[in-house]
Amino acid sequence: MNLKDLLDNSLDKSLSDQKWHMLRQTIVKRLLSSGNATITELSSELQSSVPTVTKAVNELLAEGYMIDMGKVTNSGGRRPSLYSINPTCAYFMGVEVNISDLSIGLQNIKNEFVSIEMGTSFILQNTQESLMEFCEILNSFIEDSSVAKDMIVGVCINFSGRINSMEGFSYNYFYSENRPLTEIISEQLTIPVHLENDTRAMAFGEYREGVVDHEQNIIFLNYSWGVAIGMITDGKLYYGKSGYSGEFGHSTIFNNEIMCQCGKLGCLETEISGWSLVKQFQEAISQGKQSNVSIDENLLGLQHHVIIDGAVKLEDSLCVDLVTKQSEKIGRYLSILLNIFNPDLLVIGGDFARLGDYVLLPIQAALKKHSLGLVNRDMKLKKSTLGRRAGVIGACCIVKEKMLSPLLSK
Template identity: 40%
Template sequence: MTGDVYQDFFTELSDEHLSGVTYKNLLLKKKIVRYLDHKGKTTINHISKSLNISAPKTNALLQELIDIGLVKDYGKMETGVGRKPQLFGLISDSIYFLGVNVREHHVDVGLINFNEDLICIEKNIPYELENTESSLLRLCTLINTFIDRETAWKDKIVRIEINLSGRVNHQTGYSHNYFNFHDEPLNRIIRQKTGITTFIENDTRAKAFGEFHLNRIKNRDNILYVNADYGIGLGVMIDNNLHYGKSGYSGEFGHIPFFNNEIICRCGKKGCLETEASGRALVQSFREKLQSGSTSGLQHQYTLKDIKMSHIIEAALQDDMLAIELIGAIGAKLGKAVSTLIHLYNPELILFGGALASTGDHFFLPLQMSVNKYSINLVKNDTELKLSEFGDEAGVWGSCLLAKNRLLNT
């Protein structure tokens, strides 16, 4: 079965020229696929009753799904009395979903099947994120290289989801911070380069979605994910769904003017949270401390301009006192801002991820102390603070799962 057949099946539903019986049948088939994804192997009778489709019609639609390789007849039920009905279910390796998590200096790529098994993941692929045509072409080349690597999945990838930092509108497909030099939406440009339907998403929201599913915390209704990295992002999960706001730009936590300073943020405003409590702020303050006479093992390994956030984080994990001190100061400032989130949202859980969170207690203990200092106890006591267990992998998982989610729920 070729990728074109799958692409046709899942894109025809959005074809404005479809109507009548053709459209209705495609819609019903998609409902059956979604039902099987949720319930697993089941019988025609269960599908028919749950979706309010006649049994003969259900049987006919299932046969069409079998013919294109999405569904399989798994034989008769092994339990029960009387005539045993046939069980139908999805074929886990019939289609795949590709997730791409783009960072400042590398890219992570992952692939899941219909059953949400992680088939392959490649981490830390060297890459420089810049708002240039060459950086965009390089990203498309990396994706195509991954796709072409294995014939097992090459023709079965039906959706790609790409995470980018900054302001991203997943509905229109436009990124306003990176690759914004074309009139066409970014997702359409990448689709032209890869031949596969593509979506883009803000990296923090994708991580929030990934953490939500990986942590198996669906029984919690109000969850915040704070991405403490080069910038500061916020993902909000309410009633099992990502919160986007009216235009898809909710979660700009890092650009709230918490500080009365003259530091110009990358957004063009002054005093944003990111100017003093982010990875970029950490690098700047680290360089300034070295220039003013502080010492660190890093000054013997790199020139000032070559010191990156990753170097400082590694130094902290190796007990470099200057790195530990400055990361703690970042954590304390961020904790004060997080107390505002607690007062606004009264969340059940706040997860902390990103590069700064990877330093563990160096970052987390000062943050917790600051949250305790600035939060109202009555409100704070409802909120659990927790470090991410999955790190950047949450971003890859989130993009893969969102790709599947968009296909089944569009």
């Protein structure tokens, strides 16, 4: 079994071979998109004779792409066999890289996790050593899983910041002028690599496997250490010309002379983000405010979790006050996006989503106050259901759809 053969659409085949190849692809596509089927169902849906479909199914069974699930139970007379895609015929890996940790997941072709590790310690630095350490962690994760490396069809890696997915460059981390980062990592893993912006991957995870029902126009807010949005329009991820869309957090909104992480003054993140929450907390304490929590300076990029926990678990007044004020403020600026995009759904995701009503209610009130009534009435507001796994799940879904595009795009 080699998925490459099944995906190969090169034309160096005779016409009858091409037709046969397409029939095999269509059967696999049908099982992937609509689930299990009998030969009679496949024959009728694909408008191909029962003997022809039986021959193709037998080939696909022998090659390991399909499995026999046994006889259908609820049919009278001679009971036919039910066939399924073989969940172990291909695997897809998703990786989310943060400033001080990373998460890795490995899913089978049915989007079921066979292995997942959340929050593995890793300090992201722009050095060759850090890049090699990163590749070693991924290689040892694969070794520790029960899956042979050549069964992993592709890896999608999420980084924050500017990512050009088409060309494989990451501009904020591990940037090299000479070679795409995808090429460098792929050489170390011996698996095709795709890069994605972290927020966009989270948005796609929620769209495929999370909170999204049938909505097709979605804004996903990644409210975490930084702030960004992922957009889905007419059921497709929106990238912009080169993939840099969604940098909501770096809109220069405030006249506060506060330097942002991006180097500009007064970005949205300077007053609304995980890192600004930490600064606001520290300022409040220095002004004599009381709190039951204290910040550990060593928790690089994670200190805002202490304040979020303070609000959720301890109902600490200062923590609750700071997060609800920020959330009301972000609601005001989200209302601008709603007026522009008129989405079906706004999903609140990222670390702040753990706050539940402490984040949702102030945002809801601010949206009602500041967005146009008609736009607000069109839209649902929901919290992410995938939580911390959104990025890894989204990455697995993105690389699966990219690698299987010869099957899925027809």
